[in-house]
Amino acid sequence: MHRRIAVPLITALATSALAAPATASDTTAADLIWQPCPSxxxxTKECAWLTVPRRYDRPDGPTIKVALARIPATGTAQDxxxxxxxxxxxxxxxxxxxVDSFVERVSPSIRERFDFVAFDPRGIGASIPALEDCGQPWPVRPALNPLPNWGSVQKKSAAVLAxxxxxxxxxxxxxAEVMSTNNVxxxxxxxxxxxxxxxxxxxxxxxxxxxxxxxALAYPKRVRAMVMDGSIDPSNGFRTLPRVGGLSQDSALTFIKKQDRPIYRSVVQTAASLTADPIAxxxxxxxxxxxxxxLVGDLVPFQNxxxxxxxxxxxxxxxxxQGEQGDAARAFLxxxxxxxxxxxxxxFSMVNCLDYAQRLTAKQQAQVAAANAKRGPIAGGSLTLMYAMGCSGxxxxxxxxxxxxKTATQRAKLAxxxxxxxxxxxxxxxPMPWAKRMQKAFDRPMIRYRSTQHVIWGATSSTCVNAPINRFVLTGKVPAKSRTCAYVSSES
Incomplete structure (x- = not known):
């Protein structure tokens, strides 16, 4: 779960965007109309829209269109x-x-035997209608000398976000009111x-x-194979999102510190210099x-x-x-x-606030931010507050x-x-605590990878990671046990 994607990250991860057809296809569950949208x-990429009810309790009422992009399987029809x-x-x-960047992660054996189909959830991206003119402001954050009063930060930031x-x-x-995950x-x-x-x-x-x-809870018998990669917490609501998720970037930095100390030093030393003296x-x-x-938060979850x-x-x-070098650097910044x-x-805000009924008070938001700022001194306070105040307004x-x-009955259904x-x-x-809760919910094996990498299948050259996932997707047979895989450098 990552709220912002920086331009450098898009450059690193994506190679092209969806080229949508000129007009939307009227589709039904029985008859998708695929149109070429190559990149x-x-x-060979094709695009379509699937028409679905806006409200499932009113199946004959207004509809919406869910955007789809398909990259056809490379093998034969028999394969x-x-x-x-x-x-x-x-x-x-x-x-x-x-879709272009993620299909490139998938092994040739998978691409040969599966169409790769991406969808924009209702209200998102190329789906019709989608949220429009909903840019969110950056939080109002104070000068860091003295260090922030998180109550003041929360008050100013939440008001602007609201x-x-x-x-x-x-x-x-x-x-917006029908974008819940239950509908998705x-x-x-x-x-x-x-x-x-x-x-x-x-x-x-x-x-x-x-x-x-x-x-899986709604349709347990309709699942052939499901890879859950980079899990959220399925057993707790909105309150654990800031408390646990707000420490994810600092956790990643502790790994980078062990793996590549010069990179870690560049992060903390730059943070310290900017705390003392921001650049005009x-x-x-x-x-x-x-x-x-x-910037750091957008980069540390991706090892490349x-x-x-x-x-x-x-x-x-x-x-x-001073001089030309300084001018060029400041223009870059x-x-x-x-x-x-x-x-x-x-x-991010609409879906989370539909999916979870719990809310944090302003005081609780400031308190969890202050606590995580101590536990995660680089990004803990800032990231935590962004999560905590997401439902403002x-x-x-x-x-x-x-x-x-939460119940044995639910876990039995998922087993x-x-x-x-x-x-x-x-x-x-x-973070891993969320994945452990997902593992408890399903009582299924986990492929663990020693890295900061958010979403690991195909993001590393590690055969320890990729081979069991490939086999599972091809056969539908769950591995017998979990495994932990060593870090493999992106340069390998």
Whole structure:
């Protein structure tokens, strides 16, 4: 679960975006109309829309269109097993935009036998309608000398976010109020039927694991194979999102410290220098510790992005110089700071605040931020508060809570679902404590990878990681036991 995606990260992970057809296809669960939407990476890619009820309790009422992108299997019709359905996570991430980069992770043996099908959950990305004009402001964060009073930070930041959330809900109410994961799961079952699969083969990544476990509870006998990669917590609600998730980036940095101390030093030394002396930028703003933390947080969950950290640190150091080199560095920092603001942050808030009925008071938000700032001194306070105050201004959004796996009856229902879990030990977005709770819910093996990598299948060259997941997807047979795999450098 990762709220923001930086421009450098998009460059590192994605090779092209969805080229949508000129007009939407009218589709039903029985008849998807696929149209070519090729890209350089995926010249055979096709796109379609699946028409589903806006409200499932009113099946004959208004409809919405869920955007799909398919990269057909490379093998023969006789080789084909079915479709591997995938969601990019978030919540708020547009899967069809990132399908090219993720299909490249998938091994040739999988691509030969499965269509790779991405879908944008209702209200997201290319789905119709989608949230519009819902850019969220960056938090209002104070100077760091003295260190922040988290009560003051919460008060100022939550007020600004509340205004943005209220405006987004006001202008997008008809879609916003039906974006819950419970509805997405019903859509997913219709997608499964529409692509012609009797049972679901699904790669749930990050927030997609919430979709996955809720689907497994609703339709346990309709699952062929489900990879839960980078798990959220299925047994607790909104309160553990900031308390545990807010420490994920600092946990990742502890791993980087052991694995590559020079990179770690570049992070902490740059943070310290900016705490003492932010850099004045030519647009009248400053580049502060907060801006540095935002950049670091976008990079540490992806091991192939680690080398960018000292490069950014060098740019910060150069930003203190005079002359052409300093001018160029400061201009770069302006661009790095002013990242595009899309609708993804609003999607994150809307879905989470529909899925979880619990709310933290302003005092509780400040308290958990202050506590995590001590436990995670680099990003803990800032990230925690961003999670904690996400529902600000959404008091008129009626929750549609997902089921939380708390009972033996629920766990018994999940016990026979063919699921394989995968998680990095120091995942920089979805921490291992969440994955352990997902493992308890399903009582299934987990592929653990010693890394910070958020979503591990195909993101590393480790055969220890990839081989058992490949076998599981191809055969549907769950491995006999868990395993822990050694870190493999992205340069290997």
């Amino acid at each position: 350089e990476v995926a010249p 084909k097993i079915g479709s591997l359905l995938w969601d990019a996570g978030g919540p708020g991430g547009p899967s069809t935009e990132f 205004d943005a959330n209220r405006a987004c809900l006001r202008d997008n109410r008809r879609i 799961v019903k859509d997913l079952d219709r997608i499964r039927a529409a692509v012609g699969d009797r049972k679901l083969t699904f790669w749930g990544t990050s927030y997609g694991t919430r979709i996955g476990y809720v689907y 930028l030519p647009d009248g703003t400053t580049f502060s510790r907060w801006d540095w933390i935002d 992005a680690w080398p960018a950290l000292p490069q950014y640190a060098d740019a910060v150091a150069a930003g203190r110089l 302006v661009r790095a700071k002013a990242r595009p603001n899309s609708n993804e942050g609003a999607g 959404l008091d008129k959004l009626t929750p549609d809570p997902v089921p939380l796996v 026979n679902v063919p699921v394989l879990l995968a998680n990095a030990t120091h995942d920089g977005s979805t």
